Amino acid sequence: MSAAPGRWWRHHPMSARLGAALMLLLLVAALVGRLWTPYDPNTPGVGDPFLAPGARHWFGTDQAGADVFSMTLAATATDVWLTVVAVALAFAIGGVLGAVAGYWGGWTDWLIMRVTEVLQSFPALLLAMLLVAALGNGLVNVIVVVAFVGLPGYLRLIRAEVKARRGWEFADAAILAGNSGAGVLARHLVPNSLTPLVSYAAVNAAWVAIVVSSLGFIGVGIEPGSPEWGSMIAGGRDFPDEYWISLFPGLGILLLSTAFYLVGDGIVDRDER
Amino acid sequence: MVGTVTARPTAEPAAARLAAVALLAGRKLGGALLVIWGVVTFTFLVVRVVAPDPIGLLVPPGAGTEVRDAVRTELGLDGSIVSQYGIYLGHLARGDLGTSFGTNQPVSDDLLDRFPATLELAVPALIIGVALGTGLGIVAALRRGRLADHAIRVVTVAALAMPPFWLGLMLLSLFFVSLGILPGPIGRLPAGVDPPPTMTGSYVLDALLAGDTQTAGLAAAQLVLPVAVLACGIFAPITRVARSGMVEALRSDYVRTATAYGFPHRRVLTAHALRNALLPVITMIANGVAFAFTGAVLVEGVFGWPGIGQYALVAVQQSDFPALQGFVLYAAVVYVVLYALVDLAYAAADPRTRS
Numbered sequence: 326m327s328a329a330p331g332r333w334w335r336h337h338p339m340s341a342r343l344g345a346a347l348m349l350l351l352l353v354a355a356l357v358g359r360l361w362t363p364y365d366p367n368t369p370g371v372g373d374p375f376l377a378p379g380a381r382h383w384f385g386t387d388q389a390g391a392d393v394f395s396m397t398l399a400a401t402a403t404d405v406w407l408t409v410v411a412v413a414l415a416f417a418i419g420g421v422l423g424a425v426a427g428y429w430g431g432w433t434d435w436l437i438m439r440v441t442e443v444l445q446s447f448p449a450l451l452l453a454m455l456l457v458a459a460l461g462n463g464l465v466n467v468i469v470v471v472a473f474v475g476l477p478g479y480l481r482l483i484r485a486e487v488k489a490r491r492g493w494e495f496a497d498a499a500i501l502a503g504n505s506g507a508g509v510l511a512r513h514l515v516p517n518s519l520t521p522l523v524s525y526a527a528v529n530a531a532w533v534a535i536v537v538s539s540l541g542f543i544g545v546g547i548e549p550g551s552p553e554w555g556s557m558i559a560g561g562r563d564f565p566d567e568y569w570i571s572l573f574p575g576l577g578i579l580l581l582s583t584a585f586y587l588v589g590d591g592i593v594d595r596d597e598r
Numbered sequence: 599m600v601g602t603v604t605a606r607p608t609a610e611p612a613a614a615r616l617a618a619v620a621l622l623a624g625r626k627l628g629g630a631l632l633v634i635w636g637v638v639t640f641t642f643l644v645v646r647v648v649a650p651d652p653i654g655l656l657v658p659p660g661a662g663t664e665v666r667d668a669v670r671t672e673l674g675l676d677g678s679i680v681s682q683y684g685i686y687l688g689h690l691a692r693g694d695l696g697t698s699f700g701t702n703q704p705v706s707d708d709l710l711d712r713f714p715a716t717l718e719l720a721v722p723a724l725i726i727g728v729a730l731g732t733g734l735g736i737v738a739a740l741r742r743g744r745l746a747d748h749a750i751r752v753v754t755v756a757a758l759a760m761p762p763f764w765l766g767l768m769l770l771s772l773f774f775v776s777l778g779i780l781p782g783p784i785g786r787l788p789a790g791v792d793p794p795p796t797m798t799g800s801y802v803l804d805a806l807l808a809g810d811t812q813t814a815g816l817a818a819a820q821l822v823l824p825v826a827v828l829a830c831g832i833f834a835p836i837t838r839v840a841r842s843g844m845v846e847a848l849r850s851d852y853v854r855t856a857t858a859y860g861f862p863h864r865r866v867l868t869a870h871a872l873r874n875a876l877l878p879v880i881t882m883i884a885n886g887v888a889f890a891f892t893g894a895v896l897v898e899g900v901f902g903w904p905g906i907g908q909y910a911l912v913a914v915q916q917s918d919f920p921a922l923q924g925f926v927l928y929a930a931v932v933y934v935v936l937y938a939l940v941d942l943a944y945a946a947a948d949p950r951t952r953s
Contacts, residue, residue, distance in 0.1 A: 340751075443636035446937075447930045450892045451910075455641070455926050458914050459649035535761050539896055542763050544915050558764050562900065565782075568771035575764035582759035590755070 341591020344527075347584035351577075355402040362395035366552050371395075375567050385569040387560065397573045400552035404581060407468060407537045407547075412530045414472035416522065419479025420515065426480070427487030428510045434484075441477040449474045450536055457545040464547045467540060471533055482525055486518030527589030531582040538578045554578050618952055622945050630938045637930045642686055645923045646679060655917055656699060673697075695924035700916050705924035709906055714799030715786060716898070716905030720890035721800075723825045727832025727886055732879055734833070735840025736872070742845060750837065757834035762893055766827045766900035773823065781819050783901045791816055824901045828893045832886040839882045843875035850874070877948060884940045891929040 334342060364371040369389035376386040384393035426434040444452070456470040490496060491514065499509045540546045541555025549556070554574035561570030653675070657665050670676045677685070689696065695705035738750040773780040786801050787793060794804035794813055802821065805814035847853060848871055856866045894907025902908075906925060913921035944951045 439632075439636065442633055443640055446633050446637050446934045447926065448888050448892045448933060451895065451926050451929055454895070454910075454914060455644060455922055456648075458917065458922060459644050459919075461650075531759060535759070538761055539763065542761070543895065543899070543911055555761070558761070558767065562767060565767070565771050565775045568768065568775070571764060571767050572771075575761060575768065578761050578764065579756070579759050583755055586755050586759055 336595060337591045338594050339591075340587045340594065344584045344587025344589075344591060347580055348588065351401060351405055351581055351584060354398060355405045358398035358401045362392075362398050364392035364395045366391065366395040366399035367550070375564070377567075378569050384573045385567070387567075387570045388564060393557075393570060393573055396552050396557060397554070397577055400554050400557060400574060401577060403547065403551065403553045404534065404537060404555075404577065407464070407471070407553075408530055408534045408581065408585075411468050411471040411475065411533055411537070412526055414468065415475040415529070416479055416526055418472070419476040420483050420522065422476075423480035423483035424487050424510055424515050424518075427484035428491055428506065428514065430488075437480070438484075441480055444474070445477045447474075450539055453536060453540060454543065454545055457540055462545060462548055464551075467537065467547055471536055471540075474536075475529055475533060478525065478529060479522060482522055483515070483518050486521065487514050490514050490517060524589050524592040527585050527592060531585035531589065534578060534582045534585065615946060615949075618949070619942060619945050622952060623942055626938045626941055630934050633934050634931055637934070638687070638690060638927065639683075641923050641927055641930075642683055645919045646675075646682060646686075649919055650917075652699065652917070652919055695927065696920035698913070698918055698921040698924075700912060700918040700921060705921050708909060708921065709924060709928060712904060712906045712909050714796075715903060716890070716894050716907060718786070718800045718802070718821065719824050719828055719894070719897070719903065719905065720887075722821065723828035723832060723893075724883075724886055724890060726825065726829040728836060728879075728883055730829065731833035731836025731882070732840045732876065735837040735879075736844055736875075738837065738841040739844030739848060739875075747841075750841075754834045754837045757830050760830070761896070762827050762831050763896040763900050765830060766823065766897055769823050769827065770900070780822055781816075784820070785902045785904055786820055787813070787817055788820075820901075824897050824903055827897050827900075828890060831889050831893050835885060836879060836882045839878050840876065843878050844871065847871040847875040877944065880943050880947075881940055884936045887936055888929075888933050891932070 334345075337345075363383075369391045371392050372382050372386040372390050374386060374388050374390045376382050376390075378385040378393075382392050382394065384397060386392055387396075422437055426437040453470050453474045456473070457466055460466040460470065487510070496509055496513060499513050500506070504512075537546070538553070538555030538558070541553045541557075542559045544556075544559065546556055547553055554577045557574040558571045561567065561574075564570055652673075653666050653670055656669050656673075667676070675682060693706055695709075697703065698705050698708055701708055734750050734754070738747045741747050770783055774782045781788065791813060793801055794808045794810055797804050797807050801817035802814050805811070805817055850871075853866055853871050856870050857863070861869075891907075894905055895910050896907070897903070898905045898907035899911045906928075910922060910925040912918070913925065941951075
């Protein structure tokens with residue numbers, strides 16, 4: 326991660342640039358969706374029901390006559406925000422636990438790794454589904470659950486990195502210079518272990534975007550009635566003739582997920598060159 | 599030594615391989631049992647501690663405490679959490695996953711009833727997904743950096759980034775509503791068509807075995823879209839792994855050496871590069887099987903398919919925790935066993951992984 330965006334641009338392959346551009350577009354759409362939509366996304370009857378996409382309603386209207394474009398735009402913030410926060414949370418908590426397990430080893434490491442193994446034995450979406458069903462729908466619950474389910478991946482990665490570097494000379498030197506173990510871990514070992522985590526996080530975010538919308542689709546997402554792409558698609562499920570109700574929110578998920586995949590692939594490609 | 603080089607790496611003695619793998623299998627079994635115990639305990643805690651009290655869902659509204667207590671006792675929910683845990687483990691050991699609130703049937707019976715339908719989607723999807731994934735991955739690696747590679751990458755990323763349930767709905771809109779060439783989301787057979795006598799559990803095979811080609815055709819038509827959606831989720835990750843494995847193998851010293859010895863290109867590819875490149879694909883096949891479970895939940899609902907995925911979906915919507923718990927537990931145990939088998943497959947194929 327270099328400081329200047331220009332440098333980042335020059336040093337990454339085409340796929341990463343395309344991904345970054347897509348991500349910027351989605352961020353702008355999320356921001357716009359918060360401030361302005363052509364119609365109120367939560368109000369039915371702004372047009373006739375089941376209008377096909379046209380000049381007045383770009384993405385058409387749903388069974389209640391709500392404007393699909395306004396709903397899709399308003400939902401952008403929800404899905405982008407959920408994905409980014411869940412990934413950041415998993416990154417942070419998984420990073421700390423993994424670093425601790427990798428550096429100190431012993432029974433802490435043993436316990437953390439056994440719990441990780443158990444969590445990774447569940448197909449991730451099914452575990453998330455069970456947990457949200459148990460905790461109840463809601464924005465915070467979905468974020469916590471998705472982060473929790475994604476956490477083991479980060480934990481294992483950083484644990485392996487820290488474990489490998491623990492015995493390196495720069496770590497020994499820092500200890501001999503009078504630093505505490507925790508200080509060396511935080512200031513030297515963790516920063517040196519982050520690179521593989523960044524590309525993993527990007528690819529993981531692509532997957533998280535799909536999990537978040539899947540939870541919405543099967544009815545264990547955020548509060549019912551809030552705009553979210555997955556639950557919008559579920560709303561259009563019973564109307565296969567009016568494809569546009571599901572098409573556009575699905576394209577939103579596709580774009581978000583693609584953006585993260587491209588950035589993740591780009592970072593991997595850069596590192597392999 | 600010149601002239602004694604063979605194109606094929608010498609195989610290790612079969613007896614030594616068997617002994618090493620058997621030893622590992624014993625260790626893996628112990629580890630797998632420990633993990634399965636963890637999985638059971640974790641789901642128990644989620645369902646009995648985190649989830650809301652199920653009694654409210656089971657008794658008629660306004661029922662008195664006597665009725666509530668009777669139901670509680672009947673379900674074994676009246677003791678302390680530790681004794682409940684003991685009872686639960688005892689039931690599980692006898693294969694009893696509890697009784698579904700929704701169907702009033704034992705969850706294990708419900709799952710067994712619905713499993714053939716899921717399998718009828720999963721098996722063809724896996725075969726197509728694995729074949730397509732390895733094929734595209736190898737082609738992409740051989741044509742690295744050229745048009746075919748780029749095209750495959752675009753298709754793969756799109757397949758990965760696409761929510762399966764959405765793809766299913768869009769394919770239905772196109773092939774059922776607009777073009778009218780494939781049947782709608784009405785399950786395994788159109789209404790009014792009797793299922794064939796059960797032999798394998800697959801409607802297509804059973805109808806063929808019974809000599810009823812018309813029913814077999816109808817059942818096959820119902821399969822096309824859901825299988826396509828599942829295969830789409832399976833082939834994409836396999837393509838990526840097969841491509842990177844093959845790219846790495848093609849750059850390796852042993853491929854360069856074999857090429858330098860003048861072995862035919864085709865032989866270097868199949869006997870040297872492919873053997874090593876496709877090892878990681880074993881893991882991806884296990885992931886594909888796992889995806890068949892996850893995908894079932896997302897896809898079966900869209901197509902009205904009466905499998906275990908739709909069962910889980912209904913369970914979620916009705917807060918039917920015994921059913922949901924049973925399904926998740928089932929999937930997790932399959933997952934654990936599958937990955938233990940994958941490790942053994944690696945050990946059999948590659949002695950370096952036997953540490």
